[in-house]
Amino acid sequence: ADVKKIAVIAGDGIGPEVVAEAIKAMKKTEEVFGYGFEFEHGLFGGIAIDEKGTPLPEDTLAMCKRSDAVLLGAVGGPKWDNNSKELRPETGLLGIRKALGLFSNIRPANVFDCLKEASTLKPEVLEGTDLIVVRELTGGIYFGEKFRREGENGQEAVDTCVYNVNEIERIVRQAFEIARTRSKRLASVDKANVLETSRLWRETVIRIATDYPDVELEHVLVDNCAMQLLRRPASFDVIVTENMFGDILSDEAAMLTGSIGMLSSASLGEGAFGLYEPVHGSAPDIAGQGIANPIATILSVALMFRLTFGYHDAAEAIERAVKEVLDAGHRTGDIAVDKSKAIGTTAMGDLIVNAI
Amino acid sequence: ADVKKIAVIAGDGIGPEVVAEAIKAMKKTEEVFGYGFEFEHGLFGGIAIDEKGTPLPEDTLAMCKRSDAVLLGAVGGPKWDNNSKELRPETGLLGIRKALGLFSNIRPANVFDCLKEASTLKPEVLEGTDLIVVRELTGGIYFGEKFRREGENGQEAVDTCVYNVNEIERIVRQAFEIARTRSKRLASVDKANVLETSRLWRETVIRIATDYPDVELEHVLVDNCAMQLLRRPASFDVIVTENMFGDILSDEAAMLTGSIGMLSSASLGEGAFGLYEPVHGSAPDIAGQGIANPIATILSVALMFRLTFGYHDAAEAIERAVKEVLDAGHRTGDIAVDKSKAIGTTAMGDLIVNAI
Ligand SMILES: CC(C)[C@H](C(=O)O)[C@@H](O)C(=O)O
Ligand SMILES: CC(C)[C@H](C(=O)O)[C@@H](O)C(=O)O
Numbered sequence: 001a002d003v004k005k006i007a008v009i010a011g012d013g014i015g016p017e018v019v020a021e022a023i024k025a026m027k028k029t030e031e032v033f034g035y036g037f038e039f040e041h042g043l044f045g046g047i048a049i050d051e052k053g054t055p056l057p058e059d060t061l062a063m064c065k066r067s068d069a070v071l072l073g074a075v076g077g078p079k080w081d082n083n084s085k086e087l088r089p090e091t092g093l094l095g096i097r098k099a100l101g102l103f104s105n106i107r108p109a110n111v112f113d114c115l116k117e118a119s120t121l122k123p124e125v126l127e128g129t130d131l132i133v134v135r136e137l138t139g140g141i142y143f144g145e146k147f148r149r150e151g152e153n154g155q156e157a158v159d160t161c162v163y164n165v166n167e168i169e170r171i172v173r174q175a176f177e178i179a180r181t182r183s184k185r186l187a188s189v190d191k192a193n194v195l196e197t198s199r200l201w202r203e204t205v206i207r208i209a210t211d212y213p214d215v216e217l218e219h220v221l222v223d224n225c226a227m228q229l230l231r232r233p234a235s236f237d238v239i240v241t242e243n244m245f246g247d248i249l250s251d252e253a254a255m256l257t258g259s260i261g262m263l264s265s266a267s268l269g270e271g272a273f274g275l276y277e278p279v280h281g282s283a284p285d286i287a288g289q290g291i292a293n294p295i296a297t298i299l300s301v302a303l304m305f306r307l308t309f310g311y312h313d314a315a316e317a318i319e320r321a322v323k324e325v326l327d328a329g330h331r332t333g334d335i336a337v338d339k340s341k342a343i344g345t346t347a348m349g350d351l352i353v354n355a356i
Numbered sequence: 357a358d359v360k361k362i363a364v365i366a367g368d369g370i371g372p373e374v375v376a377e378a379i380k381a382m383k384k385t386e387e388v389f390g391y392g393f394e395f396e397h398g399l400f401g402g403i404a405i406d407e408k409g410t411p412l413p414e415d416t417l418a419m420c421k422r423s424d425a426v427l428l429g430a431v432g433g434p435k436w437d438n439n440s441k442e443l444r445p446e447t448g449l450l451g452i453r454k455a456l457g458l459f460s461n462i463r464p465a466n467v468f469d470c471l472k473e474a475s476t477l478k479p480e481v482l483e484g485t486d487l488i489v490v491r492e493l494t495g496g497i498y499f500g501e502k503f504r505r506e507g508e509n510g511q512e513a514v515d516t517c518v519y520n521v522n523e524i525e526r527i528v529r530q531a532f533e534i535a536r537t538r539s540k541r542l543a544s545v546d547k548a549n550v551l552e553t554s555r556l557w558r559e560t561v562i563r564i565a566t567d568y569p570d571v572e573l574e575h576v577l578v579d580n581c582a583m584q585l586l587r588r589p590a591s592f593d594v595i596v597t598e599n600m601f602g603d604i605l606s607d608e609a610a611m612l613t614g615s616i617g618m619l620s621s622a623s624l625g626e627g628a629f630g631l632y633e634p635v636h637g638s639a640p641d642i643a644g645q646g647i648a649n650p651i652a653t654i655l656s657v658a659l660m661f662r663l664t665f666g667y668h669d670a671a672e673a674i675e676r677a678v679k680e681v682l683d684a685g686h687r688t689g690d691i692a693v694d695k696s697k698a699i700g701t702t703a704m705g706d707l708i709v710n711a712i
Contacts, residue, residue, distance in 0.1 A: 090549045120481040120586055141497070141517060146552035156520040157556035161497060164512040191600075193446045196502035200513035226582070226604045227611040230476055244547075247579045248604060255583040 003036035004309060007067035009060065012046040012089065013282025014292035014345075015073025021294035021349030022071060022301050025321075028353045029305075029314040040067065044096070045075030045089040046282075055092025061099055069308045070100075070275040073297065074282035097137050102267035102275055104171050105135040105246065106178070106307070109253040112262055114326050115335060119258025121233070126257070128234040132182070133253055134175040135246025137267055139167045140197070142243045163197045163242065168204040174268075175240035176212040185216045185237035189225045189245055201242060222249070229253055254279050261293050261334050264300035266307050274308045276300040290344045293332040295322055298352055321355035359392035360665060363423035365416065368402040368445065369638025370648035370701075371429025377650035377705030378427060378657045381677075384709045385661075385670040396423065400452070401431030401445040401638075411448025417455055425664045426456075426631040429653065430638035453493050458623035458631055460527050461491040461602065462534070462663070465609040468618055470682050471691060475614025477589070482613070484590040488538070489609055490531040491602025493623055495523045496553070498599045519553045519598065524560040530624075531596035532568040541572045541593035545581045545601055557598060578605070585609055610635050617649050617690050620656035622663050630664045632656040646700045649688040651678055654708055677711035 008023065010016040026037050042060035049055050055075075064070050076089040085091055096102075110130040116123050144160030172188070179186040188205045190198035202219060209217050220228065222245045229236070229252055241249060254260045263279040278296030286292055298318060305315035330351055333342040343351075364379065366372040382393050398416035405411050411431075420426050432445040441447055452458075466486040472479050500516030528544070535542040544561045546554035558575060565573050576584065578601045585592070585608055597605060610616045619635040634652030642648055654674060661671035686707055689698040699707075 088549065094550070120477050122476055122478055125476040141515075142550055144514075148552065148556070151520050153523070154521040155556065156518055157552040158500075159497075159517040159551045159553050161515040161517065162512055164507050165510040167509070191603075193444065194450070194498055195515045196504065196513040197515050200504070200511065223603045223607040226608040227616075230586075230608065230611045244600075245604075247547075248582045248601075251579040252582040252586065252608065255586045260583075 003038050004069065005038050005040065005067040007064045007070045008039050008041045009044040009070060009072045010041065011044055011073040011075040011282065012077050013074055013284045013287040015075065015282055017287070017290065017292050017345050018278065018294040018297040019071060019073040021345060021352075022297040024349050024353050025298045025301055025318055025356060028356045029311070029317065032317065032356060033311070033314045035311060035314060044072070045092055046077050046080045048092065049080055049083070049087050049089065055087070055089050056095045056099075061096065064096065064100060064275075069273060069304050071300065071304070072275055072277035074278065074280065076282050077284040079284075094142060096275070097267060098143065100273070100275065101138070101269040103136060103138045103167065104174055104268045105137040105250070106266040106268065106303075107133040107135065107250040107254065107263070107279065108265075109133065109250070109257050109263060110259065111257045112259045112326065115259045115262065117258070118335065119256060121230070121256050121258070126233060129257060131233070131236040131253060132178060132238050133246060133250040134171065134178060134238060134240040135250055136167065136171045136242045137246075138243075139163050140243035161195070161197050161244075163200060165200065165204055168201050169208060170270075172205050172208050172240055175238055176208065176215055179215045179238040180212065183237040184214055185218075187218050187220050187225070187236055187239045189220050189222050189239060189241035189249065191222050191245075192219070193221065197242065225249060226252060229256060262295050262299065264296050264303050266300070266303050268307065272308045274304065276304040290346060291333050291342070292345050293334045294345050294349050295332075295352070298322065298349070317356050318352075321352045324355045325351045359394050360425065361394050361396065361423040363420045363426045364395050364397045365400040365426060365428045366397065367400055367429040367431040367638065368433050369430055369640045369643040371431065371638055373643070373646065373648050373701050374634065374650040374653040375427060375429040377701060377708075378653040380705050380709050381654050381657055381674055381712060384712045385667070385673065388673065388712060389667070389670045391667060391670060400428070401448055402433050402436045404448065405436055405439070405443050405445065411443070411445050412451045412455075417452065420452065420456055420631075425629060425660050427656065427660070428631055428633035430634065430636065432638050433640040435640075450498060452631070453623060454499065456629070456631065457494070457625040459492060459494045459523065460530055460624045461493040461606070462622040462624065462659075463489040463491065463606040463610065463619070463635065464621075465489065465606070465613050465619060466615065467613045468615045468682065471615045471618065473614070474691065475612060477586070477612050477614070482589060485613060487589070487592040487609060488534060488594050489602060489606040490527065490534060490594060490596040491606055492523065492527045492598045493602075494599075495519050496599035517551070517553050517600075519556060521556065521560055524557050525564060526626075528561050528564050528596055531594055532564065532571055535571045535594040536568065539593040540570055541574075543574050543576050543581070543592055543595045545576050545578050545595060545597035545605065547578050547601075548575070549577065553598065581605060582608060585612060618651050618655065620652050620659050622656070622659050624663065628664045630660065632660040646702060647689050647698070648701050649690050650701050650705050651688075651708075654678065654705070673712050674708075677708045680711045681707045
């Protein structure tokens with residue numbers, strides 16, 4: 001059989017706990033659908049800093065490179081927040097994105113029926129919200145030259161935002177392709193009235209749009225997008241934008257759904273290879289207590305099955321299992337209305353695995 | 357008497373209509389409180405492009421420079437959107453900020469009782485929201501070098517984000533001072549885990565904070581701030597941040613109050629001089645119809661009275677007059693529940709003027 005190699009990076013905080021449940025779900029699909037997975041584990045983030053003196057050890061990167069997909073838990077925590085740049089978990093995160101060529105971050109933001117009330121938005125505004133933010137992930141101000149210098153007015157800091165036409169083109173094409181499989185609406189977000197990179201971005205989008213006449217395109221300025229997400233979230237389908245704007249808008253979009261604890265994400269490169277992780281963080285405050293919600297990580301597996309392996313049957317089975325368990329009223333503490341009835345990480349994982 | 361010189365830039369779209377009502381309110385305070393104003397008008401934005409071939413004519417800038425404060429309506433519109441950079445209204449906006457040294461943009465985001473329902477957020481989440489975004493306005497990626505070049509991978513665009521320690525210090529001190537007059541809580545927003553300018557920003561904030569031990573300080577990453585504004589808007593008091601983040605977050609904050617059509621703003625420099633304008637845009641779709649809401653512009657006058665002239669009595673009188681008129685049930689079309697009962701721009705202006 002075709003055995004897929006999965007690089008597992010459990011990471012920090014609740015990472016190991018939620019990843020364990022996701023692996024259980026993958027193993028269940030081996031039984032049910034006959035797929036085969038081989039798991040290899042590597043250190044990354046804070047734990048790698050502690051044990052290896054670097055957030056992204058060479059052997060972890062090598063492990064990812066020889067794998068078919070990466071499953072990531074979460075990284076970071078207050079323990080490492082005041083470290084110097086080279087010894088911070090997020091430096092590992094930026095490093096792995098660049099080293100693996102993961103130029104595209106796919107962040108679905110949709111509303112779970114059982115969590116509608118968890119949103120701070122009015123339910124009628126949220127109704128029908130189901131969007132995807134496609135964020136450029138290896139360019140822009142994140143990766144441009146950065147330095148300090150002495151200027152006329154004392155010390156100065158400089159960050160450089162650079163985009164070339166190819167970097168823009170590949171992410172924009174991917175967004176158009178995704179829009180085609182959905183409601184065929186694409187919002188391209190930039191700040192073309194101020195930034196040169198945004199003007200190149202917009203020109204490129206307009207040029208590529210001629211290849212996608214079936215997709216309805218709108219250009220939205222980033223400040224306006226931050227507003228429109230609040231005013232008419234359901235009117236968006238696919239949103240494509242550069243790295244920094246995508247960081248801000250994808251978090252805003254996730255939060256407004258009220259489902260942030262349940263959302264998954266994919267980071268993709270040229271081929272089928274991808275890195276999959278929950279949107280939520282490492283939640284150090286509840287780590288090790290067995291109460292974290294594993295659903296976002298389990299759903300990240302479903303995303304992996306769809307986008308990297310084309311295992312649509314198993315992806316659907318996982319998504320259906322999650323829905324079934326939620327519909328039956330089972331909740332972890334973070335999403336429980338009656339906290340006294342909340343179940344733990346393993347119990348939630350078991351229920352979903354059984355429902356697959 | 358001490359006559360204050362007011363430079364009036366009505367601008368485009370509904371600008372002239374709303375500015376006319378604000379001037380009426382100022383004239384009423386001459387009668388009631390004995391203040392004196394001298395108004396001079398200048399072209400700016402789209403209309404200046406049409407009539408003078410540039411969005412910021414020399415004589416308009418000179419007029420602003422010899423004035424004590426500037427009252428601005430609104431600029432821009434689809435007519436000029438596809439112009440080259442030098443012939444676009446926003447180029448005038450960036451130019452006037454820089455030329456007048458207006459390094460600080462003050463954007464209050466508070467909730468009007470009568471508009472609580474207009475927000476897409478749940479009323480209980482919004483309850484008590486009353487924050488101010490202090491945005492750095494003449495630095496960062498807006499004003500850094502920007503250019504195109506041929507790179508290895510085709511055409512590249514570059515924007516440069518630069519901050520020196522003085523630029524950061526003056527805006528941060530101002531934000532601390534403002535926080536002191538309010539609930540004494542300051543949130544400084546940056547992306548210190550990625551950007552060098554943000555690291556300098558944060559270091560500077562931490563250093564200056566020692567002069568303000570009475571103000572409670574928190575550092576919030578920009579992506580997290582975009583989320584927290586949605587989750588706990590009422591927990592913010594003063595938010596201070598750099599130019600680009602401030603552009604996005606101030607619009608998000610304004611929109612979530614539901615009161616965006618009523619919000620005013622101030623742009624300040626070193627001294628008392630300031631430029632005052634409504635947050636809303638030029639609304640070309642309703643321009644010339646006499647139906648625009650003049651309240652945000654009238655409230656911008658109140659802000660001018662407080663921040664530039666120290667005319668607290670007149671500022672309060674204007675704010676009280678607005679509240680009285682709204683409490684009596686009068687509404688322009690944009691904020692009317694029953695649109696058939698909506699009144700026009702002049703009628704709203706007259707009611708407020710009479711109530712002063
Ligand atoms: C931790 C940080 C560097 C990272 C980013 O800004 O990309 C995070 O916010 C994210 O969105 O994955
Ligand atoms: C028109 C544009 C250049 C401007 C900005 O980004 O500063 C506007 O969005 C604002 O916030 O005043």
